[in-house]
Amino acid sequence: MAVLIGLSVSVAPARALDLIAAYRSALATDTRVAALRAQVDASRERTVQARAAQQPRIGANAQLGTQYQDLHDGEPAGRYTPLGFGVSLVAPLYRPANTVVTAQTRSQADSAALQLAQAEQDLAVRTARVYFDVLEALDNLRAVRTQNRAIAEQFESARRKFAAGATTITDQQEAQARLDLGRAQEVAAANTLAVRRATLTRLVGQPVRELPTLNAGVTFQTPKPETPDAWIEAARTRNLAVRQAELLTEVSRLDVDRARYDGGPSVDVVGGAQHGRSATQSTLGTQSTTLALGLQLSLPIYSGGAIDSRVREAIALAQRSAQELEGIRRQAEQTAQELFLTLGSDLERVRALEAAEASSRIALESNLVGYRVGSRINIDVLNAQQQLYLARRDLARARYDVLVGGLALKAASGDFSAAALKAVNDLLTDLAGP
Numbered sequence: 001m002a003v004l005i006g007l008s009v010s011v012a013p014a015r016a017l018d019l020i021a022a023y024r025s026a027l028a029t030d031t032r033v034a035a036l037r038a039q040v041d042a043s044r045e046r047t048v049q050a051r052a053a054q055q056p057r058i059g060a061n062a063q064l065g066t067q068y069q070d071l072h073d074g075e076p077a078g079r080y081t082p083l084g085f086g087v088s089l090v091a092p093l094y095r096p097a098n099t100v101v102t103a104q105t106r107s108q109a110d111s112a113a114l115q116l117a118q119a120e121q122d123l124a125v126r127t128a129r130v131y132f133d134v135l136e137a138l139d140n141l142r143a144v145r146t147q148n149r150a151i152a153e154q155f156e157s158a159r160r161k162f163a164a165g166a167t168t169i170t171d172q173q174e175a176q177a178r179l180d181l182g183r184a185q186e187v188a189a190a191n192t193l194a195v196r197r198a199t200l201t202r203l204v205g206q207p208v209r210e211l212p213t214l215n216a217g218v219t220f221q222t223p224k225p226e227t228p229d230a231w232i233e234a235a236r237t238r239n240l241a242v243r244q245a246e247l248l249t250e251v252s253r254l255d256v257d258r259a260r261y262d263g264g265p266s267v268d269v270v271g272g273a274q275h276g277r278s279a280t281q282s283t284l285g286t287q288s289t290t291l292a293l294g295l296q297l298s299l300p301i302y303s304g305g306a307i308d309s310r311v312r313e314a315i316a317l318a319q320r321s322a323q324e325l326e327g328i329r330r331q332a333e334q335t336a337q338e339l340f341l342t343l344g345s346d347l348e349r350v351r352a353l354e355a356a357e358a359s360s361r362i363a364l365e366s367n368l369v370g371y372r373v374g375s376r377i378n379i380d381v382l383n384a385q386q387q388l389y390l391a392r393r394d395l396a397r398a399r400y401d402v403l404v405g406g407l408a409l410k411a412a413s414g415d416f417s418a419a420a421l422k423a424v425n426d427l428l429t430d431l432a433g434p
Helices: 020-029 031-052 096-163 169-202 228-238 239-262 306-371 378-412 418-425
Strands: 059-065 068-071 079-081 083-096 211-214 266-277 288-300 428-432
Touching: 020 096, 020 169, 020 418, 031 096, 068 418, 096 169, 096 211, 096 239, 096 378, 096 418, 169 378, 211 378, 228 239, 228 306, 228 378, 306 378, 378 418
Parallel strands: none
Antiparallel strands: 059 083, 068 079, 083 266, 211 428, 266 288
């Protein structure tokens, strides 16, 4: 099966990394994906081996030795060299178990391909989450620095007013306290950014310097379909884990047929040709050729009850696989429903926080005007600045949660594709450093 996301695994330049380039790099270096690719190759070879068991087998043999003979009847003893060579043929004519094994190996190969596809899909969602964690940390650090510059200006204003006798020292002290707190927040934000950047570096296997930012004008749409039932039904039938379980359940069902066939007859075409030269004293130099062709029937008669036991075992294991399949389907349905509801909540949160950010900005501007004319005190401005910072921080987190949640929902419903990742990547714009 081809790579699920359908993207090249070439490594992008280290100085500029968008989301697709990050995924390509992660895909090229992820050890689990590499291991599963090897597993897919091995599974395909087992299918070849199973098909080979249904083909004729031809072998060759040769004998060359030394034989010493002493007849004890007055004839002289002698050492002789017999020689023989031949070919043999065994062609399965009726071996239904071999056909079952071939079908099983095909299903197992398909399951391995789906497991690889799921690993690639999971890696794409994980890369998006880590990538947007870095962008969130960048946004938070910028917001803290912007807030600290505003607090510093407010501190200077309070200091000048106190020096002029226009206000008490309390305003200056309050601004100093907020400035000290802001500096501590900036240190924590810078550390969080460094940790998350290191996590992304390990994931993609290359240094991460500049990253595109999310376009500020992005508007988010409700996922289509707009009801959870469609997503739940898609997850029940198209989820990659469900499809793997369906294939493995089919393998278990075929195990029952295989166990039954093992207790039945098998028929092979057997044949061969043998040519030899005798080298005893009485047949010295005699040559012979033997040709044979026929049918060989094999039929187990009694095996101590082992065959019937293996059939019962296979039936029990098939029933277990069917129950596990149903459990995986229910889990896929639950995951899809939870992701749909969470995404809807995140969308509402984005809209609410956008309104909160706008109103907080207006409130700050009003407080700044009021402070200049004397109708507001310094703490009012500081509180308004803090409120705007918190609104912007929470809005950034909510926007990234919507993007990753949309990808996760598509993955859970079996609708993930290169187009889904590209659509998110297209929302990024303007390279920005730390």
